[in-house]
Amino acid sequence: MIQYALYYAVACLSVGMLLNLWRIRFAPGVVDRILALDTLVVNAIALLNVYGILLDTAVYFEVSLLIAMFGFVSTVAYCRFILRGNIIE
Amino acid sequence: MELFAEIIVSFILVVGGSFCLLGSFGLIKLDDTMRRLHAPTKASTLGVGGVLIASMIYFAAFADRISFHELLITAFIFITAPITANFVAKAHMHRDVKERDLPPTTGKYGWAGYDEIGDGPQPIDTK
Amino acid sequence: MIKRILLRVFPHPQLTAFLLLIWLLLVNNVTVGNVILGLIIGVAIPGITQPFWPNQPRIARPFKAVSYILLVIWDICVANVTVARIILFKSNANTHSHWIVVPLDLRSPEAITILAGTITMTPGTVTAMLAADASHLLVHCLDTDDPDAVRDEIKHRYERRLKEIFE
Numbered sequence: 001m002i003q004y005a006l007y008y009a010v011a012c013l014s015v016g017m018l019l020n021l022w023r024i025r026f027a028p029g030v031v032d033r034i035l036a037l038d039t040l041v042v043n044a045i046a047l048l049n050v051y052g053i054l055l056d057t058a059v060y061f062e063v064s065l066l067i068a069m070f071g072f073v074s075t076v077a078y079c080r081f082i083l084r085g086n087i088i089e
Numbered sequence: 090m091e092l093f094a095e096i097i098v099s100f101i102l103v104v105g106g107s108f109c110l111l112g113s114f115g116l117i118k119l120d121d122t123m124r125r126l127h128a129p130t131k132a133s134t135l136g137v138g139g140v141l142i143a144s145m146i147y148f149a150a151f152a153d154r155i156s157f158h159e160l161l162i163t164a165f166i167f168i169t170a171p172i173t174a175n176f177v178a179k180a181h182m183h184r185d186v187k188e189r190d191l192p193p194t195t196g197k198y199g200w201a202g203y204d205e206i207g208d209g210p211q212p213i214d215t216k
Numbered sequence: 217m218i219k220r221i222l223l224r225v226f227p228h229p230q231l232t233a234f235l236l237l238i239w240l241l242l243v244n245n246v247t248v249g250n251v252i253l254g255l256i257i258g259v260a261i262p263g264i265t266q267p268f269w270p271n272q273p274r275i276a277r278p279f280k281a282v283s284y285i286l287l288v289i290w291d292i293c294v295a296n297v298t299v300a301r302i303i304l305f306k307s308n309a310n311t312h313s314h315w316i317v318v319p320l321d322l323r324s325p326e327a328i329t330i331l332a333g334t335i336t337m338t339p340g341t342v343t344a345m346l347a348a349d350a351s352h353l354l355v356h357c358l359d360t361d362d363p364d365a366v367r368d369e370i371k372h373r374y375e376r377r378l379k380e381i382f383e
Contacts, residue, residue, distance in 0.1 A: 002147070005099035009106030009140065016113035023116050031122055031181040038173055039116055039129040045162065046109055046133075046140040050102070053144050061158040068162055072169040079176035083183050108296060115303040124313055126342050127299055127358045134337065135296040157241045171333035171343070178344040178356070191354065192315050198348035205348060 006054050013047040034078045041071030094150035098143050105139025112136060122181050130174040138163050225259060227266050230273075232258035273326045280381045287377070291338040299340055302359050314363045316341075318353040318370055327382040328353075334374050341366065 020043060023036040045064045052060035115128025141159040148154045179202060182191075188203040198204050226232050232255075239254035240246055275281065302311060318335075322328050328350060332343040340358035347353075360366050 001095050001099050002102070005102040009102045012106035012110040016110045019110075019113040019117055023113075029122065029181075029185065031177060031184060032116075032125065034180065035122075035125060035129060035177050036116060038177070039113055039133055042129065042133040042137055042166065043109055043113065045166070046105065046137045049140050049144045049159070049162075050106075053147050056152065058148070058154065058156060058158075061156070061162070065158065065162055065165070068165050068169075072165075072173060075173045076176055079173075079180040082180040083176075108300065111300050111303060115299070118303060118308075119311075120308045121313065123342070123344070123356050124311070124358060126356070127340060128303060130336060130342065131292075131296055131299045131340075135292060156244055158244060161238070161241050167337070168333075171336035174336050174342055175332065175344070178342060182344060192317050194317060194347045194352040195319065196347055196349060196351040198351075200345045200354055201348045202345055 002053075006050055009050045010047065010054070013043050013050065017043045017047070030082065034075060034082075037078070038071065038075045041067060041075075045071075091150075094146060098147050098150070101139045101143040101146070105136045105143060107136075108139065109133055109136035122185070123178070126174055126178055126181075130170050134166060134170050137166055226262070228262045228269065228272065231262045234258075235261055273324070275381060276383060277381050280377065284377050284381060287373075288334055288337065295338045295340065299358065302340065306359065311359045312361060314357045314360055314366075315344075316355040316357050316363050316367050316370075318355055318367050318375075320351055320353055320375070321371075322375060322378060322382070323350075324382050325350075327378045331374055331378055335370060338374075341370070 017040055020036045020040040024033050024040070027033045027036060045068055048060045048064040048067070052058065052064075112129045112131070112133040116125055119125045119128060141163045145156065145159040148156055182202055188199065191200060194200065235258040236251070236254040239257055240250060243250050320328060320331075322331060328346070332346070332353065335341050335343045335353070335355055340360070342356045342358075343353060344356050345354040355366075355370070357363065357366050
């Protein structure tokens with residue numbers, strides 16, 4: 001049963017990431033691109049964890065923790081660049 | 090007991106996956122940037138939280154490996170989600186929203202992105 | 217004298233405890249060595265970054281904070297279902313988005329930050345901006361017919377509780 005739930009989650013997350021990519025490619029503005037990138041990162045974290053359950057290993061936690069941190073910092077950096085014109089003043 | 094854990098993990102996984110997909114779908118469907126901001130901050134947070142909790146229950150129940158890493162990632166995402174949402178909203182307003190489109194504050198000063206207090210006494214003392 | 221030395225070594229006791237906890241969660245293995253390493257980190261980081269947070273946050277009633285966290289988690293679940301239904305079943309022309317101005321009674325920066333975060337996480341609302349003198353909060357609501365009711369609910373449900381916790 002868990003097997004099917006996992007496949008369903010992988011399918012959902014993959015389709016979600018494809019939708020995010022589509023939004024990044026055809027976005028009405030820069031801010032929407034940032035938003036889509038942020039969502040892409042969040043979906044990637046979830047996908048990595050589901051993949052970790054599927055393969056029954058704990059290796060992917062560190063990866064998803066790192067991606068979570070990089071995703072947060074990059075989103076903030078992009079927004080700051082739009083707000084201020086530079087990132088570190 | 091096994092079956093019970095299996096049902097719970099499957100259920101949370103299905104709910105989490107659906108919410109992640111819904112957040113991404115909302116990003117496409119809604120028609121205004123401020124509206125689009127609602128979709129990922131809400132749906133993805135519960136989605137990722139659900140998947141991480143499911144992973145924690147799974148490893149505790151079937152692999153005898155109790156791990157709190159997922160809790161850490163969940164907490165990190167829950168703390169950072171409002172901050173990124175606020176930053177994106179600010180960037181959007183800086184670029185595309187004029188001050189006259191917003192409702193005015195009833196106080197002495199306007200919104201922080203459009204008005205400044207200057208060098209006088211600050212409202213929140215950080216000394 | 218002892219108090220001053222203690223304050224020098226632990227300028228932020230809560231931060232030290234929090235860093236120790238995070239370290240133990242990260243290594244996922246409670247041994248004496250890990251606790252000592254966590255304590256070293258917990259003393260070194262607040263000491264080095266002391267200029268970043270000169271004043272200490274005050275929490276008057278920590279036990280109320282626990283019930284507040286549970287309330288917010290419950291509201292997040294409800295919020296997700298609400299937003300999901302709006303995304304799935306309402307057409308764009310049918311959703312009525314509003315800007316809402318929330319006047320604030322809270323004065324401490326930590327409390328305002330937590331209130332803003334809570335508003336972003338809960339039913340159909342996102343915090344967008346703060347007034348320059350931190351007296352009002354600009355909130356965007358995804359779908360409502362009665363903006364004043366949303367404002368009153370924010371004030372009554374979250375701000376009142378935060379005021380009890382922090383003041």
